[in-house]
Amino acid sequence: MSKHVYIITGASSGLGAALSRLLLSEEILVFSLSRTENKEIQQLAHELKANYHFIAADLTQVERLDATLREIVESFDPSTVETVTLINNAATVNPIKPIQACSPDEIMTSIQLNLTAPILLTSCFIKETANWAAKRSIVNISSGSGQYPARSMSMYCSSKAALNMFTKCVAMEQNKKANPVHVFTIDPGMMNTGMQQLARESDFELSTYFMKQKEEGNLAEPEAVAQNILLELSRLTNRPID
Numbered sequence: 001m002s003k004h005v006y007i008i009t010g011a012s013s014g015l016g017a018a019l020s021r022l023l024l025s026e027e028i029l030v031f032s033l034s035r036t037e038n039k040e041i042q043q044l045a046h047e048l049k050a051n052y053h054f055i056a057a058d059l060t061q062v063e064r065l066d067a068t069l070r071e072i073v074e075s076f077d078p079s080t081v082e083t084v085t086l087i088n089n090a091a092t093v094n095p096i097k098p099i100q101a102c103s104p105d106e107i108m109t110s111i112q113l114n115l116t117a118p119i120l121l122t123s124c125f126i127k128e129t130a131n132w133a134a135k136r137s138i139v140n141i142s143s144g145s146g147q148y149p150a151r152s153m154s155m156y157c158s159s160k161a162a163l164n165m166f167t168k169c170v171a172m173e174q175n176k177k178a179n180p181v182h183v184f185t186i187d188p189g190m191m192n193t194g195m196q197q198l199a200r201e202s203d204f205e206l207s208t209y210f211m212k213q214k215e216e217g218n219l220a221e222p223e224a225v226a227q228n229i230l231l232e233l234s235r236l237t238n239r240p241i242d
Ligand SMILES: NC(=O)c1ccc[n+]([C@@H]2O[C@H](COP(=O)([O-])OP(=O)(O)OC[C@H]3O[C@@H](n4cnc5c(N)ncnc54)[C@H](OP(=O)(O)O)[C@@H]3O)[C@@H](O)[C@H]2O)c1
Pocket: 009, 010, 011, 012, 013, 014, 015, 016, 017, 033, 034, 035, 036, 037, 057, 058, 059, 060, 088, 089, 090, 091, 092, 113, 141, 142, 143, 144, 187, 188, 189, 190, 191, 192, 193, 194, 195, 196, 222
């Protein structure tokens, strides 16, 4: 039975895919949630006999999330698990336009994916693992945009700012508990992913800034960022690195 369990949202591409790839092993149980499956990771997992499970989920269908997380945590025996980690990574930078040009659907999708989903998954994770002896952690992937306002990015910036505040509040709720859930945000910095490409190719004033970042080599590769996140996680939770 795996001693370490990771539940990662948005693991089909970018940072989430890089995290999943690094964690592929027989000893680590990985649940990867996204709408589409990353066939290359699935193949690699098969070759390495890794304990990797893809779960097709549209995280904007927020009414399903509680049941999805419950099904995941009920699918293994917690008594043998030493660490269990939820990484809320999935997000969208869309809509990239002034707020009056955003449709109600675009606004709701952004909030559901970037904020409601991580909140619901956090709540359910803490509730469902309440009596576990395992070290429990939640990493909410944040962004510099949660601190710096930008025109045409009001939904992304404000959802990340709210996620930062949510995380601080829950961390306070946990810090007096006997076996607290370690809850924190990590800002991965600018990375060479599909999200960056979308920002570069969108028609708004910051697209030239994002193009310049790519041209000047300022985008980190998601694999390097994923490695640092796992190191940071082990440092913050005092867990051994296998
Ligand atoms: N890239 C950057 O420069 C940068 C900078 C700062 C912070 N971040 C943060 O880092 C995290 C990862 O970003 P990234 O650049 O790796 O993004 P990305 O390459 O665009 O990947 C986004 C992931 O989210 C999933 N996703 C999107 N909509 C979904 C939905 N409705 N339901 C379920 N999954 C969904 C996608 O999978 P499917 O399409 O298969 O569903 C994909 O796996 C995000 O939280 C982002 O805000 C990124």
